[in-house]
Amino acid sequence: MRFAPALLSFAVLLFSMVRISAQDTLGNVFDGPYLLYKGKQLLVKEVTHTAQKAFATEKSYDLTEKQKLVVKVKFSNAPEKDFEVKLKASLENEPSVWGQPDKLLFLSDIEGEFDALRNLLLSNKVINKKYEWIFGKGHLVICGDLFDRGKDVPATLWLLYKLEEEAKTKGGYVHTILGNHDIMNLAGNLKYLDKKYLAAAEAMGQSYMELYDENTELGRWLRSKNLIEKIGDNLCLHGGVSPEINELKLTVEQINAISKPYIGWKDLKNTVKDDKILKIFNSTVGLFWFRGYFKQPALEEAIVNQTLAQYQVKRIIVGHTIIKSNVGFYYGGKILGVDVNQHEGQHEAALFEKGNWYKVDLTGNKKPIKVN
Template sequence: MPVDSTLKAASLCLTGILALQAPTVQAQTEQDTNAETQASTNSRISDGPYLFLNPKAERADWICKGEHKQTRVNQGKLSRPEHCGQLPEPSLNPQAKEVLADEYQGVDKIVALSDVHGQYEVLIQLLRQHKIIDQKNNWAFGKGHMVMTGDMFDRGPRVNEVLWFMYKLDKQAKAAGGQLHLLMGNHEQMVMRGDLRYVNDKYQTASRLLDRSYDALYGQDSELGQWLRSKHTIVKINDTLFLHGGISQEWVDRELTLAKANRLYRENIDKSKAELKQDEQLNFLFFGNGPTWYRGYFKPDFDIQELANILDYFKIKRIVVGHTSQTRVLGLFDNRVVAIDSSIKKGLSGELLLIEKDQLIRGQYDGTQTRL
């Protein structure tokens, strides 16, 4: 073969080899870039504290700029490590896991909000504007009752801060003669049973460094996990029922009571979806038309007689629900249903509901209050 032909053939062969290698090299470069980006992101993440109680609650776990650190628990106080941002430094509450009553009467003022989904800054701003907390984020609502109708978990980046903040308010409210009612929503239930589809990417770092799945960070052996598992799903205060999704006619047909339902939720919240669906009653409570998923009030074909049946069954004037997103606190059916999911989860603003002497008041993000 002539020399020119040989060189030409070699050149074509080399070009083909390079062409085959190019995608591999490019893919490897993209992987390296993604890994570097992820490492850089992880190095900025701070999270915690996480306190596990088995065998002893002697040390708290923290993530400080992507590194796992521990501090000693000193007389019930959790102090964060140096250079770990402004993470919560909670004091433990020996009464945190007490199970509260299902019904309350004679409460003069109530505040309710819902679906915070890890948006800590919006939550704090909203509560400060309406003087539920002071400028140092301590309880300022006196003997009033505050109701959070579920969905603190998932989506947003500061779920743990929200939880420890609510944990603190739980203690402070009771000390002032008031009460915090922290109700379980469908996203609390999802996380507890290991359904982690909506968890913010940030928490993958904590899960990896602590060598626990995200749901196990709030397991039965953790301080926050035990606290959450003591909470109700539904509460009745004066003439108002509070819950996450809504009460359907099926509840009335089943002749369920608040006490029984709340007990079943607490006892079964760690069961898998498959286990829950094997039991007819648990299948209703945890899914479908159950109180944490129901959206019937917002459908155009909703039967107003069904609402009348429900109000009569509970001997109440109204039902307050979250779960179904609105742009504001909204009254339906002459305020017999009040929707309080004001889209706080978007992280931009939000509203709350105030009930004072049977007056329903929209508490807006700038502190303005208007009758509903």
């Protein structure tokens, strides 16, 4: 059957309009890529979402080709945001203790809101539009929660993965500290997971857990991260240090060393006998769940002082708990809360520069952080 040129042009235009309308509704229809190791093969899987279902593609590479492989992260609704990632030669556990950098940017609880992360890094001159590191010897610190709720979790993970290597070449560093949502996802607790990710896993013929287990690149990368770090004068983590954690008398190095084997472990409560591990991962007093600095009755300042003395720091920097006055100092400047509601458009971070602390946002303006 042959179509008249005018009718054919109309059909093409109608198809384009439907495609654009679908992208406006769905946002970025691309999901992934997901890299899975299978024997001597590296599988690269990607998903395209439609209004009806998700479709997956798969490419297989020999492991000897890994260092030549370039991962492409794509955005159907904004191709200018696309970026490429070269895979790391190896993945090593992160150090737990660092000296004091001259410049630090802290943010937390991104939870898949890729645009929030990207725009904060752009507006505060951490990266340029080509995703190149321009923060010099500065350090970027993510105080937990990369997973859940948001629509672009894999892209968020791949951007931090990419920036780690680029920062190092310029004398800077990226610290990705794990939060409760990260631990939950790795352990199969998907209570807050956006349904699109379950659809993506099904399309790839995988369980969601298999996308981030020990046989995947991102799963291995996440398991190399810490639960707590000491960076200069700052103790950095997701939730906070409870009295129960203080009582353990563990260094940050010890906490991370004994905890790493249990990242992604299911049902710790019924399968682990070690009291230290149970406290660290506990859903009330654990490092990435504790809210005692902010809920009422607030934690006694003497306990905060005990933590500062024990770890020999001047302040504790946490995410996890949204407070109206965040980004803000509490307990006379001893606690810095950096969690803001990224999902509701509140995109802010804390900047330490030349000995001063500022709240920064998408404008690039700097305001001194108030003590609440």
